[in-house]
Amino acid sequence: MAAHASKKVVYAALAGNLLIAITKFAAAAYTGSSTMLSEAIHSLVDTGNQGLLLHGMRRSEQPADQRHPFGYGMELYFWAFIVAILIFAVGAGVSLYEGAVKLLNPHPVTSPLVNYGVLALAMVFEGGAWWIAFGEFRRSKGPMGYFAAVRESKDPTIFTVLFEDTAAMLGLLVAFVALGLGQATGIEEFDAIGSILIGVILAITAALLAYESKALLIGESASARVIDGLRELVAAQWGVARINELLTMHLAPQQVLVNLSLDFENNLSSDEVEMVVTRLETRMREAFPEVTRVFIEAQSRAAHARRAQADAAAPEGEDSEEGEPANATDAATDPANPKATGPNGDS
Numbered sequence: 001m002a003a004h005a006s007k008k009v010v011y012a013a014l015a016g017n018l019l020i021a022i023t024k025f026a027a028a029a030y031t032g033s034s035t036m037l038s039e040a041i042h043s044l045v046d047t048g049n050q051g052l053l054l055h056g057m058r059r060s061e062q063p064a065d066q067r068h069p070f071g072y073g074m075e076l077y078f079w080a081f082i083v084a085i086l087i088f089a090v091g092a093g094v095s096l097y098e099g100a101v102k103l104l105n106p107h108p109v110t111s112p113l114v115n116y117g118v119l120a121l122a123m124v125f126e127g128g129a130w131w132i133a134f135g136e137f138r139r140s141k142g143p144m145g146y147f148a149a150v151r152e153s154k155d156p157t158i159f160t161v162l163f164e165d166t167a168a169m170l171g172l173l174v175a176f177v178a179l180g181l182g183q184a185t186g187i188e189e190f191d192a193i194g195s196i197l198i199g200v201i202l203a204i205t206a207a208l209l210a211y212e213s214k215a216l217l218i219g220e221s222a223s224a225r226v227i228d229g230l231r232e233l234v235a236a237q238w239g240v241a242r243i244n245e246l247l248t249m250h251l252a253p254q255q256v257l258v259n260l261s262l263d264f265e266n267n268l269s270s271d272e273v274e275m276v277v278t279r280l281e282t283r284m285r286e287a288f289p290e291v292t293r294v295f296i297e298a299q300s301r302a303a304h305a306r307r308a309q310a311d312a313a314a315p316e317g318e319d320s321e322e323g324e325p326a327n328a329t330d331a332a333t334d335p336a337n338p339k340a341t342g343p344n345g346d347s
Contacts, residue, residue, distance in 0.1 A: 033191055042167075046164050084160075088202070088210070092200070099192045221248045221249060226291075231246055233287055239265050280296065
């Protein structure tokens with residue numbers, strides 16, 4: 001359902017930006033407006049970006065294989081980061097360059113009414129795409145504030161399109177003002193200044209998108225709601241004496257990896273430990289459908305503390321020489337460990 005909503009947002013933005021780009025390029029060629037050319041390039045870049053997001057969404061839906069056992073979900077994060085780079089390099093770069101050239105060699109804008117008509121039409125198309133993206137973002141954010149929702153969002157497609165469309169609306173307003181001031185005062189440099197301001201808006205947008213996409217690309221934990229819920233669920237499970245460590249990471253917007261280090265009650269048999277592990281995995285998946293991979297390590301509190309101290313003392317890049325497995329995944333899949341679990345938490 002979430003993936004369908006994301007695609008709807010991207011398709012709406014793609015259609016709107018393609019129509020706008022064609023209209024703006026025609027107007028820029030006819031009037032010679034630097035600001036209009038910057039807006040046309042902006043819309044063309046946005047159209048290509050939506051295509052890249054759709055490509056990333058399609059690639060991220062590939063099933064896991066031997067080479068990528070956790071799937072391809074992070075492809076979406078990679079392509080969202082590429083989109084941010086393109087907005088900065090192409091959109092902002094060309095707009096700033098075009099504005100600088102026009103500022104050094106100003107020339108009058110012909111047929112300003114054509115520009116106004118195109119900008120008004122663009123605001124209709126862009127406004128429609130923005131409203132769809134904003135509505136989906138508002139629905140998905142729940143009770144969180146808008147800035148907090150962007151920081152906590154694990155789906156880059158929605159906030160990328162929303163950021164792009166917001167920048168586009170701001171750019172259209174700048175273009176309106178720049179053209180109006182140039183026509184009213186006769187100062188030709190206002191057109192160039194408008195192009196430069198559009199480039200600045202795109203650069204800021206690209207920086208924000210790159211920052212958010214980078215956090216997802218290098219591995220971001222699940223939300224506080226999910227982590228707290230998992231911790232509460234595990235702590236309430238019969239047979240679990242203590243949670244040594246709970247680690248989560250998003251592999252995709254709706255795919256979360258969970259690593260658990262648990263200290264089980266000493267009087268449990270191996271069969272009872274297996275039963276507890278199976279129940280935990282089932283309950284975690286039922287309570288949080290986004291949890292798709294679970295690894296559980298059976299480890300005493302003292303052993304976990306020793307391992308943590310050894311990891312902290314070991315030089316960077318070197319494994320400690322303790323007898324404990326190197327990490328939770330190793331312990332969870334080590335056949336020599338009688339309390340090991342399989343890749344999905346099954347014993």
